[in-house]
Each structure stands twice: as structure tokens, then as C-alpha cells.
Amino acid sequence: MNQKIAITASTVTTALGTGLSANREALKQSRTGLQKNGFAGVEFDTYIGQVDGVDDVILPEELADFDCRNNRLAELGLQQDGIFEAIEDLKVRYGAKRIGLFIGTSTSGIQQTEMAYAARASETGELPAWFNYETTHDIFSPVAYLSKRLGLYGPAQVISTACSSSARVFAAAARHIEAGLCDAAIVGGVDSLCQMTLYGFNALQLVSKKPCCPADVDRDGINIGEAAGFVLLETGHQEDALSLLGVGESSDAWHMSSPHPEGAGAVQAMRQALDRAGLAPSQIDYINLHGTATPANDLAEDRAMMTVFAGNNPCSSTKGFTGHTLGAAGIVGAVFSCIAIEDNLLPVSLNTRRVDDRIQSNIILDSVSVKNTQVDIVMSNSFGFGGSNASLVIGWAL
Amino acid sequence: MKAVGIAGLGMVAPGIESWEIGSKLLMSDSPYDISVELPALKPSSLSANERRRTTDTIKLALQCAQDAMLDQSMVQASDPDLTSVFASSSGDLNIVDKILTALILPGKPVSPTQFHNSVHNAPAGYWSIATGSRAATTSIAAGDETFSIGLLEAMSQVVVDEHPVLLIAYDLVPPPVFLSQKQITASIAVAMLLVPEPTRYSLSAGIKDRGATATTMYDAGFEQLRQANPAAQCLPLLQSIAQMQSATISLPYQHGQGLELRLQCND
Numbered sequence: 094m095n096q097k098i099a100i101t102a103s104t105v106t107t108a109l110g111t112g113l114s115a116n117r118e119a120l121k122q123s124r125t126g127l128q129k130n131g132f133a134g135v136e137f138d139t140y141i142g143q144v145d146g147v148d149d150v151i152l153p154e155e156l157a158d159f160d161c162r163n164n165r166l167a168e169l170g171l172q173q174d175g176i177f178e179a180i181e182d183l184k185v186r187y188g189a190k191r192i193g194l195f196i197g198t199s200t201s202g203i204q205q206t207e208m209a210y211a212a213r214a215s216e217t218g219e220l221p222a223w224f225n226y227e228t229t230h231d232i233f234s235p236v237a238y239l240s241k242r243l244g245l246y247g248p249a250q251v252i253s254t255a256c257s258s259s260a261r262v263f264a265a266a267a268r269h270i271e272a273g274l275c276d277a278a279i280v281g282g283v284d285s286l287c288q289m290t291l292y293g294f295n296a297l298q299l300v301s302k303k304p305c306c307p308a309d310v311d312r313d314g315i316n317i318g319e320a321a322g323f324v325l326l327e328t329g330h331q332e333d334a335l336s337l338l339g340v341g342e343s344s345d346a347w348h349m350s351s352p353h354p355e356g357a358g359a360v361q362a363m364r365q366a367l368d369r370a371g372l373a374p375s376q377i378d379y380i381n382l383h384g385t386a387t388p389a390n391d392l393a394e395d396r397a398m399m400t401v402f403a404g405n406n407p408c409s410s411t412k413g414f415t416g417h418t419l420g421a422a423g424i425v426g427a428v429f430s431c432i433a434i435e436d437n438l439l440p441v442s443l444n445t446r447r448v449d450d451r452i453q454s455n456i457i458l459d460s461v462s463v464k465n466t467q468v469d470i471v472m473s474n475s476f477g478f479g480g481s482n483a484s485l486v487i488g489w490a491l
Numbered sequence: 492m493k494a495v496g497i498a499g500l501g502m503v504a505p506g507i508e509s510w511e512i513g514s515k516l517l518m519s520d521s522p523y524d525i526s527v528e529l530p531a532l533k534p535s536s537l538s539a540n541e542r543r544r545t546t547d548t549i550k551l552a553l554q555c556a557q558d559a560m561l562d563q564s565m566v567q568a569s570d571p572d573l574t575s576v577f578a579s580s581s582g583d584l585n586i587v588d589k590i591l592t593a594l595i596l597p598g599k600p601v602s603p604t605q606f607h608n609s610v611h612n613a614p615a616g617y618w619s620i621a622t623g624s625r626a627a628t629t630s631i632a633a634g635d636e637t638f639s640i641g642l643l644e645a646m647s648q649v650v651v652d653e654h655p656v657l658l659i660a661y662d663l664v665p666p667p668v669f670l671s672q673k674q675i676t677a678s679i680a681v682a683m684l685l686v687p688e689p690t691r692y693s694l695s696a697g698i699k700d701r702g703a704t705a706t707t708m709y710d711a712g713f714e715q716l717r718q719a720n721p722a723a724q725c726l727p728l729l730q731s732i733a734q735m736q737s738a739t740i741s742l743p744y745q746h747g748q749g750l751e752l753r754l755q756c757n758d
Contacts, residue, residue, distance in 0.1 A: 094552040107647060134594075136599075146497070151580060157736045164696040176741040190746075198668050199610065203587070203591075205589055206587070207594060210591045210592065210594065211594075211595055213595075213668075218668060219668075219671075220668060220671075220672070224672070225672070226669060226672035226673055227634070227672065227673065231580075231581065231634065231673075232580075232581070232582055232611055232632040232633040232634075233580070233633055233637075235634045235701065236633070237634060239745070240745075244747075246746040246748070248640065248643060249633065249640070249745055250631045250632070250633050250640050250644065251631060251632045251633065252613060252629060252630065253582070253610070253611030253630055253631070253632060254610075254611070254612040254628075254629060254630050255610045255611075255612055256617070261629055264627075264629075265629065265631075265644060266648075268644075268647045268648060268651045268652070269643075269647055271647075271651045272492050272650050272651050273492055274643060274647060274698075288594050288599070288608075289587075289590055289591070289594065289601070290644040291608075292593075292594060292599050292601040292606075293590065293601050293603070293606030293607075293609070294606070295601075296600075296602065296603040296606055297603040297607065298603075322627070342574075342627035342629075343625050343626070343627055344615075344616070344619035344624065344625050344626060344627060344628050345619070345625070346620055346622070346623050346624055346625050347620065348620070349607045349608070349613065349616050349617070349620075350603075357625065358625050359626050406682065416641070475528050477610075477612070478607055478610045478612070478613075479610055479613060479615055479616025479617075479619075479628075479630075480616055480619060480620070481612055481615070481616065481628065482632075
């Protein structure tokens, strides 16, 4: 990335609430959005980060074919913080053909196919007539929906690299802008609760029965959450604008579902993001960790953090607030980073009582100790299955 | 966007186990038969143990990826600056079918291996493990225009970051239960190694607003293949490459627009 890209609007919807103010209030008050699992069809004990009101969302009539939990969540996210209006304004300024759309998701609307399988005809095995794969489950569905909903005609792609999906959208958008394929971009992530991910992670013994506690000595797994978030990116130097300063991307080249034990890929992603931002590690005021609260992730990420930051910089995972929102984790981390900078707010590592002795990073345990910290530049980490890593550096443009 | 060079190609399709065979068929006058079987999928880049744990979709993508990297004179698969773009419209519906079937059984016995193999970036993950490279990989989807969008993503990486990029576009025929929903009737994977410097071929791309008609294939069998799979939409480009013929080719693109490709053969 050779040019700075301004972040001119953002929004996020998580288990903490719909829109920015609900999320920033919960972060400020250290209040979790996790609740005891009550998700339809999921019959084991855990906590989840469910977004309220998704079931009640109604898509516009002409787009009713796209109706599924994931697109309802996308629509709910789009109704917050004036983002829809900001996109309309973006279209006036750049033209609908010059705005790129890059959305991360891991499972798109697969819940629709789960329901269709449950309703398969017992004799023929055929899927029910109401089922429409392409508009719901297809991995491209959120972008197909949002393109139509927003009237956008620029380059549009879904990135699906598991839990780094909606961090990598920033890299793709920045490249498309720099290559001249578009002048502005909407990046985001939408991932919704479904049985496949809950049972899949449970089969891998990565799900905690209790509220997840990142970096804690007693951590034993993730809580799965859902979220939608969007960020508008524009070119041109803008004074006093929050900007995407750097992105780093790497692979672990190690294992499909376990991180490299020394965090080698994570180190590479963080250093690349710093290099591209032209910043030294000491200039990062806060790191929003991937911090899923599995024993392996938090340890590997800490090794990587110690290699890059030597334990100096304050950091925390916000998974104790929202759960792990998988394909939306990158955009949640990015928007929380913007909140941290705008409010000089360092979120605590919620639910962490006693930090694992082996974890040596400067984990934020109480809000008092960081109360008067000036926060100008933040890094956000997202790592996923397949060893897919991405780090973002966000801060005030210099 | 600046032109990029093409430094390697890979192809796996019915009756075609490599670009070497595919390019000969694309040059010849004899008709292509789409009804023949897909070659056995045995990517040597995976250990026998890993091959057993992976799926046909992963094997299809990797076999094609390594085919494009056969000539190691310019770029090697393990090069730390070789990034990759995996583009697939539907990912791995065979494994999705297995997991969703498990979810309607008592106790919902989802296999952990199947679950981690179900992510859209599973082929990319196995590719990085196979090559030992920590370079970035991305995995994208864009419906029926997945090839065009994948190509633009790969070209933008080459042009902006000035390093080689391996593009792999692939889709496997889904299980029968999905066929009424997703018309992918033949499996294919294609791979292109793109580099910043000119090679025997240079490729540039532009978006055409309206009235763009996709270039088709003369041969009825190849035209059938082109229409049978989103990844096969690049066949007219592959044919011009095989024939060493400079050409302007139009591929289907989003929003009713066209992706106009200019292939320049430098001899």
C-alpha cells in the first residue's frame, strides 16, 4: 500500500447492540454481549454473541429472494449510523461505477441450506421449493444483495478466508483503489450464527461452555458470535481523518486449524503492516488482539506479539464482549480500533481474571490503569483457519 | 491498469490432466469431448497422508496450481514473494453436503476434519502448507463472474505490489442434490502465473460499459465446457494463449459490463 486511505464513515452491529453508540458504551462500561446459548437447534452448553432483532428484519420486497439470516444481519447493519445515506453521498461524489464493494464472510447464508436439509422430501431427498441456493447460501450472496440494495456498479467480491476475511477486505480495496479500478470502496464483514459453525467448532473441541476469557490461565475455548460492519474508504489526503495506514497479510504454512506455535505467520503480518505504515512498533498505542480464548491461539499470538512488540504496548482481545464473530471479526476489530482512537478508549480484556503465566504481553485488565492514555494509532489482528493472517494499522493521518 | 506477463499455466478438466495436454487440445481441430472423465486427482505437492484427509475440491485446485508452477526458471512455488488468489464460485459443496447431512442426524456428528476442510480458503491453506511459503493467499468468490473478478484481483496485486501472483480458478461439480440450484455440470480448474515483467505474453484488462458480448469457443465441446462452469469462462483466453495469437477477448463481468482482455504475444 503506497498511499493513505481515509476512513470516512463506519458502523458496527454486534451482540453489544446495533450501531456505534451501543458498542462504544458497552466497551466503555466493560459490559459483555455474551449470553447463554439459546440458538435454534443447538443442543449443547456454551455462550454465544447473538445480535438481537435479526429475525425481525424484513428485506425490501424486490430483494425478498435474498432473505436469510446473513442478509438480514447485513440489512440491519446497513440501517445504523447513517451508513446508507453516507453511501448514497459517496455515489454522488464518485459515481456508482467507481465504488468497489469488498465483503468478508465465512459461511454466508448457509443456515438457509441447513433448514432446507431439515425439510428435504423423505422419499426423493429433494430440497424444498422455497429454497434458493444462489441468493442465500452462495458465498457471494452478501455482495450480490448489497450491490443491488445500494445500486453499486463497481468491482465487487466476497473474500472468504475464514476468520481473517473481513480484515483482508481492506487490503483488496486498497489495491483496487491504487490500481485505478475504483476511487472509493465499501469494505465490511457479515457473518451470522448457524449450526454448522457451532457444531463444527464444537467437534474440534474449541468451544467453551462458559463466557470466553482471552489470555486467562483457565481459558478453554471460544464463544461464537455474529456481526455486521461496514467502513467507507476514500482516497486523497484528508486532514484530521482516520486512515488505513497499513495492512499486512501472510500465511502460517503450518496447519489447517492450529496456529503456528511461535506465531511466525502472525509476526510476518504485523511487521508487514508496520512497514507499510512506515511506523515503529513503539508508535502503536494499542493492539486489538485476535485473542479467541483458545489455549493455542492466545499463546501463539502472544509469542508473535512478544517478537514484534516485546510486551510494551497495551493490548486486549474484545472477544469477551462480542464472542468470536468469525468472518466478521476483522471488521469488528477495525471499527473497535476506530472507536479506541476517537474516544481514547482502551477496552479491557473482558472476563480475564488471571493472565496465563506464559502470556507476557501487556494485557489490559482494568480500565483505570489506561484511563488517560492518548490513543492515536492502533493495530488490529485477525487470524484464521488455513493459517490466514491479516493485521491492520489504523490511525490519524499525519 | 498496467499490463502483466503470463509466466505459467495450469489446467485440469474432463480428459485434461495438465496445461500441456489442454493446450494441445485447444490448438487442434479435433472436437473436444466434455463427457470424458476428470483425470485422477493426485497432487504430488500433498503428502499421501494429507491427500487422504483432503477433498476432491482441494486436490483439483492444488493439482492445477502445481501444474502452473512446473517451469521453475522464473518463479518457484516456495518463493516468499509469490502470493496467490484462489477463486471459486461455490467452494466445496460436496463437503457442505456431508456436514449438513450430519446436522440432521441424531447427535449431529459433524466431523472435525470435514469442518476445517469446509472453509472457502481450505485449498489456499493446503497450498501454503505444501509450498512452505508464508506469502499471503486470498480466497474469493463472485458468482458466475468469479474468474473475471479473480483475474482482476490477481492483476491488481501484480501491478500494485510488483511481485508474481498465482491465480487459481476452480469449481467442482456439486453433489446431485444441488444440481437444480447450481448449474455446474463439468469440473475444471485453471491457473495462471502472472508476473510484473513482460514474458512471451502480456495481458492487459479494461472494463467495457455496455454491449459487451462474451467471446465464445468455435468448438462445440469446448463451448459446452465454457458454459458448464464459472471457472471455464476463461477458455477463449486460454485458446489464444495456446495458439500464440494476439487477441482481444471479452469475458462476462459484473453488472452487465464486460471485461475486455488484450493478449499480446511477444515473439
